[in-house]
Amino acid sequence: MTGATVQIQTGERRLLAGLGAAWVLLAVSAYFSYLNASHLIATSHAVARSYALMTREEELLARLTEAESSHFGYLVSGQEVFLEPYVAATNRISQLARELGELSRDAPVQQQRVRALEPLITRRLALIQERVETRRKSGSAAAAALVREREGKRVMDQIRRLLAAMTAAEEERLRTRERASTDRARITIWFDVGFGAFSVALLTGISFLLFLENVRRQQTEASLRRARDELEVRVRERTATLAATNNALAAQIAKHQQSERSLRDSEERLRAIVDTAAEGVITIDERGVIESVNAAGEKMFGYTAAELIGRNVSRLMPSPYREAHDRYLADYLRTGQARVIGVGREVVGQRKDGTVFPMDLSVGCAQLAGRRLFTGVLRDITARKGAEEQLGAMARSLAEKNKELETIVYVASHDLRSPLVNIQGFSNELARLCRQLRASLAGPPPGGSGDPRAVRFWLEQEMPEAIGYIQAGVAKMDVLLSGFLRFSRLGRAALTLERINAGAMLAGIARAMEFQVQQAGAKLEIGPVPDCLGDAAQLTQVFSNLLDNALKYLEPSRPGHITVTGGSEAGRVLYVVRDNGIGIAPEHQGKIFEIFHRLNPSAGEGEGLGLTIAQRILERQNGKIWVESGLGQGSAFFVSLPSPLQIDDRR
Known part of the structure; x- marks a missing residue:
């Protein structure tokens, strides 16, 4: 076995070892991505169960309170009609207790609380039933005597404490899951950075082996040329030994031809390794001209290798990277200061169809036959970015839900x-x-x-x-x-997004409110308005509430005038409900959308929920609502919604 053959086999073993390491690394990366996806799905399911559990706890307390209130009405009045809410609440309470047990099956401590809660609920309902039966049989005095024993209050206080403990535990579990998701995202980022760096090192090593194989081939060709020169001298000097010399020369030529074939096979194997890599691999020269691109690179950018080779690599970049690339490359060749070379970073690529996408880029530099070549390893990170955005959206959603819970708890404890x-x-x-x-x-x-x-x-x-x-x-x-x-039911209501004839919808609302407008001595005008995209039933509720508020808060000293106008701009439609009523002071305008907040309770009946529900309905439909007003100057409520052109474009 010759020295050249040994060197070739050694190079092949190194290439195979590098290929094996690359496959192992890809398998580890795929397994890690699978674990992250599984964890994200499990976290989403757990968060949904936690919110469902807290919703059931709130409804259970509300139903118990409803049962207690209705039975007191019966004790006082003796009329059976007061027991109808009690009967309905009793049926729902049993179902809620079972649902709490199902939703808390993955939390042993919560299961213990549910088991402790069930006999208390049974006891409370039994006390209520005992009072009702006593009222029927023995009259209100006997029932009042049972109420004065205060046993029902003690049981209800225990129920409230258990439900409060369960809610606090679920909120803590939500915070724990949020911290765990953040830690896992951080680990994923570090893993991707390490994977990119290792890929650059591996492919740089493969490029170096290609360079060595090319040098060995050139040395073999030089040796062959020298042998041929020596042969010509021997032919002229030793004609007598021509036959023997020819035989020796033929053997040597065959040996060199075998060496060349081995070198070509080795080069083909190296190219196959690069072509089967999962990452895109692109090689450019000192001018930025593409010399090679593997199959993954073709798939990533939508070009064929023939369309890219010989073209400047800047065609794969969107503006402003395209215009700045050649200047960066020239600066590096002149100063040796690298921005990307030898350092992995996140950049933006542009496909053949003009779409852009995020990717990780690692660039290595090598000298081959006196030429400086740059090899870039690219990885499409669109999926990773989507996962990060989804995680951020979940975190923001959790924060909003926690804020809503705090507001509801405050209102419940105060009002x-x-x-x-x-x-x-x-x-x-x-x-x-x-x-x-x-x-x-x-x-x-x-x-x-x-x-x-x-x-x-x-x-x-x-x-x-x-x-x-x-x-x-x-x-x-x-x-x-x-x-x-x-x-609480608002977030679970089904949405049917469709093109809405806003003019017809507002005209229908105006007809329904015609009597209220006449009673208030006001004038309601509906101007030309564009169509919008949304849920017709819920948007009818929004505009009915805005017009009802406009009538409710008119200025008594002047005739009421209410207008509804609309227009389109930048793919959205904007409606304005304007009145000349009492107006809203600037310091109160940010509070009118808070739950149960009423600036002027004396103006009429209401729950303080209308604007809160309107804002939440519009947020679910990609809409917005805001107000412009001055005290004594009337108010203008602005409603922004998607244009129906969006659904037409999708079709």
Whole structure:
């Protein structure tokens, strides 16, 4: 075995070792990407279960409160109609308890709380049923005696504490998952950087082996030329030994031809290795002209190798990179200061069809036969960027949901406390009057006489007044709880996005509100408006609320005037609902979209939910709403929605 053959085999073994390392690296990268995708999916499912669990907890507390309120109404009035909400709530409560158990099956601590919650719920419902039966059979006095035992309040307090603990635990689990997702994203970035650096080193080594094989071939050709020269001298000097010399020369030529074939085979194998690499590999010269491109590079940019070889590499770059590339290359050749060469970085490429995409670029430099060649290794990172954007969107969504939960908890603890205090105070007042009435009916005390006027005063004034305050408190709590339920269901409502004839929709709303407009002595004008893209039912709710608010907050000292206009701009449509009402001070304009916030409660009835729901509906449909107003100068509400041209373009 000759020295040249040994060197060739050694080079082949090195190439095979490099190829094996590349395949192992690709397998590790694919496995790591699979783990990241699996973790992302698992995190998404866990987050959805956590929000579903917290929603069920809120609804369970609301249903228990509804059952308790309705049975109190029955205890006071004795009318069976008050028990209808109690019966409906009881049926739903059992289902909610089962759903809590299903949603918390992956959390042992939450399962324990659910198991502790079930007997408490059963006990609370049993106490309510006991009071109802006592009221039916023995009257309100016996039922009131059961209420005064306060057993129901103690059980309800335990239920609230358990539900609060479950909500706090789920919020902590959400924060933990968010931190874990962030850490995994950081590890993925470092892994991609390391993978790119190793790929550059591996391909640079392969290029160096190609260079060595080329040098060996040139040396063999030089040796062959020298042998031929020596042969001609021997032919002239030794004609007698021509036959022997010819035989020796033929053997030597055959040997050199075999060496050349081996070199060509080795070069072909190296090219095949580069062509089968998953990353795009492009080689350019000192002028930036492409000399070679592998199959992955062709697929990545949409060109064939024939379309790229001999062209400047800047055609694969969008502006402004295309214009600056030749200057960067000239600066490097002159100064030796590298921006990309030897350092991996993230850049933007441009395909044949004009689309751009992000990619990781690593560039190596090598000297071959006195020429400086640059080899770029490119990796399309569109999928990775999409995963990063999805992760960021999930984090932002989690932050928004946490903010909503904080607002709802604050409102629940603040606004529900006031009617509860009133109900408790006037319930005590009713209990006191009942004791006095019972004492009066039992007979005058020894040595005295009962006063019928006092009894009549209790029955006709004090007791109805206390009952009225209790009913008002219950009504306020019902409004707040109904608002909570409407707000919680908003994100789950199905959307049907279609082209909407906004003029016809607004005309229908105007006809429905014609009586309100006449009663207010106002004038409502609907101008020409463009069509939009959205959900017709939900947008009808938005504009009905805006027009209702405009009528509600008119300035009494002048005739009301309300207009609706619209226009199109930059692929969107803009509607303006303008009035000449009392207006909104600048410091309050940012608060009107907050849940349950009402600037002027005396202007009319309302929950403080209309603008909050309108804003949330528009956000789900890629829309926006904002206000421009001045105190005493009227208000203008702006609604921005997608143009129907977007759906026409997709078709």
